[in-house]
Amino acid sequence: xxxxxxxxxxxxxxxxxxxxxxxxxxxxxxxxxxxxxxxxxxxxxxxxxxxxxxxxxxxxxxxxxxxxxxxxxxxxxxxxxxxxxxxxxxxxxxxxxxxxxxxxxxxxxxxxxxxxxxxxxxxxxxxxxxxxxxxxxxxxxxxxxxxxxxxxxxxxxxxxxxxxxxxxxxxxxxxxxxxxxxxxxxxxxxxxxxxxxxxxxxxxxxxxxxxxxxxxxxxxxxxxxxxxxxxxxxxxxxxxxxxxxxxxxxxxxxxxxxxxxxxxxxxxxxxxxxxxxxxxxxxxxxxxxxxxxxxxxxxxxxxxxxxxxxxxxxxxxxxxxxxxxxxxxxxxxxxxxxxxxxxxxxxxxxxxxxxxxxxxxxxxxxxxxxxxxxxxxxxxxxxxxxxxxxxxxxxxxxxxxxxxxxxxxxxxxxxxxxxxxxxxxxxxxxxxxxxxxxxxxxxxxxxxxxxxxxxxxx
Ligand code: ATP
Numbered sequence: 502x503x504x505x506x507x508x509x510x511x512x513x514x515x516x517x518x519x520x521x522x523x524x525x526x527x528x529x530x531x532x533x534x535x536x537x538x539x540x541x542x543x544x545x546x547x548x549x550x551x552x553x554x555x556x557x558x559x560x561x562x563x564x565x566x567x568x569x570x571x572x573x574x575x576x577x578x579x580x581x582x583x584x585x586x587x588x589x590x591x592x593x594x595x596x597x598x599x600x601x602x603x604x605x606x607x608x609x610x611x612x613x614x615x616x617x618x619x620x621x622x623x624x625x626x627x628x629x630x631x632x633x634x635x636x637x638x639x640x641x642x643x644x645x646x647x648x649x650x651x652x653x654x655x656x657x658x659x660x661x662x663x664x665x666x667x668x669x670x671x672x673x674x675x676x677x678x679x680x681x682x683x684x685x686x687x688x689x690x691x692x693x694x695x696x697x698x699x700x701x702x703x704x705x706x707x708x709x710x711x712x713x714x715x716x717x718x719x720x721x722x723x724x725x726x727x728x729x730x731x732x733x734x735x736x737x738x739x740x741x742x743x744x745x746x747x748x749x750x751x752x753x754x755x756x757x758x759x760x761x762x763x764x765x766x767x768x769x770x771x772x773x774x775x776x777x778x779x780x781x782x783x784x785x786x787x788x789x790x791x792x793x794x795x796x797x798x799x800x801x802x803x804x805x806x807x808x809x810x811x812x813x814x815x816x817x818x819x820x821x822x823x824x825x826x827x828x829x830x831x832x833x834x835x836x837x838x839x840x841x842x843x844x845x846x847x848x849x850x851x852x853x854x855x856x857x858x859x860x861x862x863x864x865x866x867x868x869x870x871x872x873x874x875x876x877x878x879x880x881x882x883x884x885x886x887x888x889x890x891x892x893x894x895x896x897x898x899x900x901x902x903x904x905x906x907x908x909x910x911x912x913x914x915x916x917x918x919x920x921x922x923x924x925x926x927x928x929x930x931x932x933x934x935x936x937x938x939x940x941x942x943x944x945x946x947x948x949x950x951x952x953x954x955x956x957x958x959x
Contacts, residue, residue, distance in 0.1 A: 503772035506701045509832055512853065516912050518542065518831070519702060531698035531706045533824075538912055541863030541893060543709075543827045547688050549860055550711045550821065552958075553736050554686045561684035561713060562677055566665025568690060572656050574664050575641065577796035578789070583759040584660060585637035586696050589618075593630025599697050600635050610755060640693040642706075658692035662710045663818060665689075667789045670716070670801055670814075681803060681814060682725065684715040688823065700774055702824045709823035714785075716814040718805065722784065725817050730765055730782050733819050737767065737779075737826075741858035742833050746770040747779075760788040769829040779829055780821040787813040830861055834913060841938065855913035856936060860959045862913045865892040866952065869905050871921045873898045880945075881920045884930065887949060888918075892956060910935055916955065918948070 503509070513519040517536035521528040535543055555563045575581050587600040603623050604610070618635050625632060642658040659665070666685045673685055688711045698704045717725050730749065737747055752764040763784040768776040790813045794801040804811045834857040841852060859865065866888050870881035878898065888894050895914070897905050902919060909917050919931040929942045932951070943951050 502770075503832065503835065505773040506771075506832075508837075508853075509772070509828075509835060510701055512835070512855075512911065513539065513701075513831070531695065531704070533702050533705060538863040539827075542831065542857075542861060543823055545861045545863070546827050546830065547709075547711060547823055549740060550736070550823075550826075551686070551688065553732075554684075554711075554713050554819075558684075560679075560682060561686050561715075562673060562679065564666055564669060564673065564685050564687045565689065566662070566669060566687060568659050569646065569656055570659060570664060570668070572654065573796055574668060574793075575657050577792040578664050578667075579759045579792070580641055580657075580660060581639070584641060585639050587635045588638040588696050589632040589635055591625035591628060591630045591632055593625060594628040596625060596627050597696055598625070598632070600632075602697065603632075610753070638694075638696055640695065642692045642694055659690075660693050661691050661712070661820075662687050662689045663712045663714055663789075663820070666712070666714045667793050668797075670790060670793075671799065674803070681805065682715060682717040682721060684713050686711075686713040688712075700771065702828050703771060703774070703777070705824065708825075711821040711823050711826075713819045714789075715817045715819070716803070717817060718810075718812065719787070719815040722815060722817070726763070726782065726784055729817055729819050733780060733782060733821070734767060737769075737829070740830065740861060741856070742769070742829060746829075746833060748776055750776070758783070760785050762786045769825075769833075771829070772832060779825050780819070783818040783820065785816040785818050787815050789816055790814060830857060831855070834858075852907055853911040854935065855911055857913035857915075859915045859956055862915050862959075863893065864895045864909070864912060864914045865916065865956055865959055866894045867905070867909045867914050867917045868894055868896045869902060869917055869919045870898050871902060871919060876925060877920055877922070880924060884918060884920065884945060884948065888952065891949075892952065892959065906933065916952070 516538055518539035520534045520536055522532035522534050523529045555561050589598050589600045600618060604621060607623065609621055623632060624630065641660050643655050644658060646654055646656045666687055688709065690707060691710045692707050695704055695706055698706055715725060715729065734747065738744060746769055748768050750766045750768050752766065757764055761783050765782045766778040767780040769779040770776050790801040794813065802811050802813050834855045836854045836856055837851045838854055840850060868881050868885040870877040881896065885894050885896050897908065906917060915935045917933040919933065921931065924930050928945050930945055931940050932943050933940045
C-alpha cells in the first residue's frame with residue numbers, strides 16, 4: 502500500500518496519464534489535463550459507469566444537460582445562499598484554510614454556531630499564527646452571459662450536474678413515458694472554487710461527475726436507498742477495487758448538505774490521506790422538485806395511476822466523481838514488484854505493474870514484433886489492423902522485448918502479442934498475460950476469437 506501520491510504523480514506524468522494544466526505557464530492551480538493514456542482510462546471509467554447505470558437497466562435513462570443554466574436554478578437549489586465553505590485566514594502567513602478541516606484534524610466535530618470556533622483555540626497549522634473569524638465563501642464560479650456588456654446577466658458554472666436532471670424531470674417523464682420508480686443519469690463537468698484543493702486530482706476546481714437521480718414514492722425509500730448503496734459499492738468491487746480499501750460512512754447531522762435527509766459516503770483509502778469520500782448515496786427527500794416547482798411555477802408533482810395519489814417524488818441520488826474514481830482505480834492497481842521482465846538488460850530492481858481491470862486498461866493489447874525488419878514488421882502491422890477494429894492497441898518495436906513488456910506492465914496493458922520468426926512459419930504468435938505472465942502460442946487466424954473471450958465487455 503502506497504503512503505503518498507508521489508509514485509502515482511510521477512508515473513502519471515512520465516507515461517502521459519495526467520499533466521498539470523497550463524504547465525508551460527507555471528501551471529494553473531488544481532486543474533489537470535488527461536494525456537493519451539489518462540483520457541482512455543477516464544473514458545473507460547465513464548463507459549463502465551454508463552453501462553452499469555443506463556445500458557444494463559430498464560429503469561434509468563441518460564441525459565446530457567448544458568453546463569450553463571438559468572440563474573434561478575441556483576437560487577431554487579439553495580446554492581446561491583448555502584453552497585459555502587467556512588473560510589479562515591492566517592493573520593501571520595496569510596494562508597487560507599477550511600475551518601471544518603482544521604477542526605476535524607484536531608478530532609473536534611465541526612460546529613459553526615457563532616462563538617464556537619474561537620473557543621476551540623485553533624492556530625495556523627503551518628506557522629502557528631492566529632486565525633481570523635470564519636467567513637462564508639461561496640464555491641460557485643460566476644461568469645457573464647450576453648453579447649452587449651451592459652445587458653449581460655450573471656450566471657454560474659454548474660457546481661453539480663444533478664440540477665440539469667431536476668429541471669428536465671417533466672421533459673423526460675413525458676418523452677419516455679416512464680413510471681416511478683425511475684432514474685435519470687448524467688455525466689458531465691462541474692466547477693467549484695474550492696478553498697483548499699489538492700492531493701493531486703482528488704480535489705480540483707474543474708472535475709467530472711457521474712450522477713444519477715432515482716425518483717421514487719417516499720414509501721419505497723428504505724429499500725431503494727439500501728439497494729443503491731449496495732449497487733454502487735458492488736460496481737467498485739467488480740472493477741477491481743480491493744475490499745479493504747473501501748468503506749461506507751454515514752454523515753452525521755452537522756455534515757448533511759442543505760438538501761439531504763440522510764447521506765452515506767463511499768470512502769476509499771487514498772494514500773497519505775486515509776479514508777476519504779469517493780462517492781455518495783444521498784436521500785434528497787422532495788427538496789429539489791419542491792423547490793423547482795416553487796421557483797419555476799411549474800407543477801412537478803407526479804400522479805400515480807394505480808394508487809391515484811399525487812405527490813412530489815422523493816429522490817435517492819448516487820453521486821460519483823469520474824476523476825476521484827479514476828484516481829482510486831489507478832492507485833489501487835499500482836503495484837511495485839521484483840524484477841520479472843525477461844532479459845537481464847531489461848530488468849530493474851523494482852518494476853511497476855498496473856493491475857487495472859481489463860475493462861479500464863487504456864490499452865488492451867500491445868503488438869510487439871521481435872524485429873523491426875521485414876517481414877516481421879509487415880505481419881505485426883497486419884495483426885494490429887485486425888485487432889484495432891475492436892480494441893485499443895499499441896504497436897511497439899523499439900528496445901528489447903523485456904523492456905517492452907515492462908513498458909506495457911506499467912501502463913496496465915493486459916495482453917502483449919509477440920511476433921517472432923517462427924510466426925512466419927507456424928502462423929502462430931505468443932500471447933503474454935500481464936498478471937500471470939503465462940505465455941501461450943495462439944493461431945494468428947484465431948486471435949480475434951481468443952481475445953473476444955479474454956476481453957469480454959471491454
Ligand atoms: P468533499 O466533501 O470531498 O468536498 P462533496 O461532499 O462536496 O465532496 P458531493 O457534492 O457529494 O461532494 O459531490 C459528489 C462527488 O463529486 C464526490 O463524491 C466526488 O467524487 C466528486 N467531487 C466533488 N468535489 C470534487 C472536487 N473538488 N474535485 C474532484 N471531485 C469532486
